[in-house]
Structure formats: C-alpha cells, structure tokens
Amino acid sequence: MDTETTDSPTAGELGPLATALLHEHHAIDRGIEAFTAHSSGVSGASGVSDAAAKLQAWFQPLREAMTALRRHIYLEEEIVFPSLRTGGLMMALMVMVREHAALWQAMDNLDAQLDAIGGAAAPANSAPSDAALSDAAPTQETIDALIADCRAMLSLLDDHNSKEEPVIYPHIDADADPETLARLAEFLDSGHMPEGWVCQGLAKQ
Structure with a gap:
C-alpha cells in the first residue's frame, strides 16, 4: 500500500468512528500549537523566573496533548x-507503527525536558510555588531547545497524520469487523490506556 502523502479526507468523507479519530488529531495539534505559540514570547519575559512562570502556565496543556496522543496511539495499535x-x-x-515509535520517543524527550525545568513541580490544578519556579528557572538556551523539540514533534505528527488519515482512516468504518467497531466506540467514549503501556515499536526493543 502506497503511504505517500495525499490530501487528507474531511470529516464528511469518513465514517463516524474515523471522524472521531480525525477530531482527536486536530485537538492534539491544537494543544501542542498553543504551547509553542505561547512559549515563543518567553524570551520577552522580565527575568528568568518570569520566563519559567510563563512556561509553567502552558505545561499542563502540553502534558494533556501528549497524554491524549499516547492514548490515541494505544487505541490504534490495540483496537x-x-x-x-x-x-x-x-x-x-x-509504517504507522514505526512512526508511532518515533512520536513516542519525542514525547519521552519532551517529558524529560519539562521535568528538568520544573514542569512536574506543582499539581495540575494549582500554581507552582515560588521555590519551584526558582528551581525551575530555565536558561534561554533551555527554553529554545524545548520549543524547537516541540515543533519538531509537531512536524513528525503532521507528516504521520498526512499519511494515516487518507490511507488508513477510510477503511476503519468500512472494513473493520463489528466487534472492533463496538470496542472502538466504547473506548472513544470512556476508555483509558493501561498504565505502563508502550507502543509496539518500542515494546519490541
């Protein structure tokens, strides 16, 4: 099967379950894009601590986008x-499984960078403490590396989706068996990725 990039289908051209997966793609993209757009202005922050605070404000959406992407990879590979x-x-x-592995590694790298500059210092529903921000205070080089790696992952994701959406997604509602479609619908509604699950491309290493 040719996996070269073609025009991605619109929601109206796909079945309902494939459309739901397409919407997940768009939501994940928006979360990552929002983070990179905000952090582009961090260089104008008044001091290192202020820069860390500005980054902290966007760590949660980026974490949520990566959590959603890992869950999305799980449902594709397992269901x-x-x-x-x-x-x-x-x-x-x-090809899709191999690209999932590259995305997973990119997310692991971003997680490590967020942790290193204090991304996990405060609970998701609270503001970071002054001490946490002080400890987190990143250099401009660190900020630039984080933004660059985030954009690189977004580029990987765009390339992946531009193949997956037109090549794989039209077959989901049309060709998957009824049991699979029922499992997928249920998982999309309320499913959770098992703790510790790793994508197939990395689990085999």
Missing part, C-alpha cells in the same frame, strides 16, 4: 490496526 492487517494495508500499518 484498530489488528482488524485491518489484511490485504494491501499491511505495509502501510507497519
């Missing part, structure tokens, strides 16, 4: 892909 591994889609699915 969607197994039912489509027949005929001409086999090679395309192998």
Whole structure:
C-alpha cells in the first residue's frame, strides 16, 4: 500500500468512528500549537523566573496533548490496526507503527525536558510555588531547545497524520469487523490506556 502523502479526507468523507479519530488529531495539534505559540514570547519575559512562570502556565496543556496522543496511539495499535492487517494495508500499518515509535520517543524527550525545568513541580490544578519556579528557572538556551523539540514533534505528527488519515482512516468504518467497531466506540467514549503501556515499536526493543 502506497503511504505517500495525499490530501487528507474531511470529516464528511469518513465514517463516524474515523471522524472521531480525525477530531482527536486536530485537538492534539491544537494543544501542542498553543504551547509553542505561547512559549515563543518567553524570551520577552522580565527575568528568568518570569520566563519559567510563563512556561509553567502552558505545561499542563502540553502534558494533556501528549497524554491524549499516547492514548490515541494505544487505541490504534490495540483496537484498530489488528482488524485491518489484511490485504494491501499491511505495509502501510507497519509504517504507522514505526512512526508511532518515533512520536513516542519525542514525547519521552519532551517529558524529560519539562521535568528538568520544573514542569512536574506543582499539581495540575494549582500554581507552582515560588521555590519551584526558582528551581525551575530555565536558561534561554533551555527554553529554545524545548520549543524547537516541540515543533519538531509537531512536524513528525503532521507528516504521520498526512499519511494515516487518507490511507488508513477510510477503511476503519468500512472494513473493520463489528466487534472492533463496538470496542472502538466504547473506548472513544470512556476508555483509558493501561498504565505502563508502550507502543509496539518500542515494546519490541
């Protein structure tokens, strides 16, 4: 199956479950884009501590976007892909799994950077303490590296989605078996990724 980039389908061109997955793509993109757009102005902050505070304000949306992306990868690899591994889609699915691994590694790298500058210092529903901000205070080089890596992941994600959406998604509602479609609908509604689960491309290493 050819996995070269083609025009992605619109929601109206896909079945309801594939459309739900398409909407997840867009929501994840928005979360990452919001973070990079905000942190682009961190260099204008008045002092290192102020810069750390500005970054802290956007760590939660980025964390949420990455949590959503990991969950999305899980549902594709554990629910969607197994039912489509027949005929001409086999090679395309192998490419998707390999790209999932690259995305997963990029997220692990971003998580490590967020932790290093205090991203995990405060609970998600509270503001960071002054001491946490002081400890977190990143250099401009650290800020620039974080933003660059975040944008690099967004580029990987865009390239991945531009293949997955037109090549894989049209087959979900049309070709997946009824049991798979029922499981997918239930998971989309209320499912959670099992703790400790790792994408297939990395689990095999």
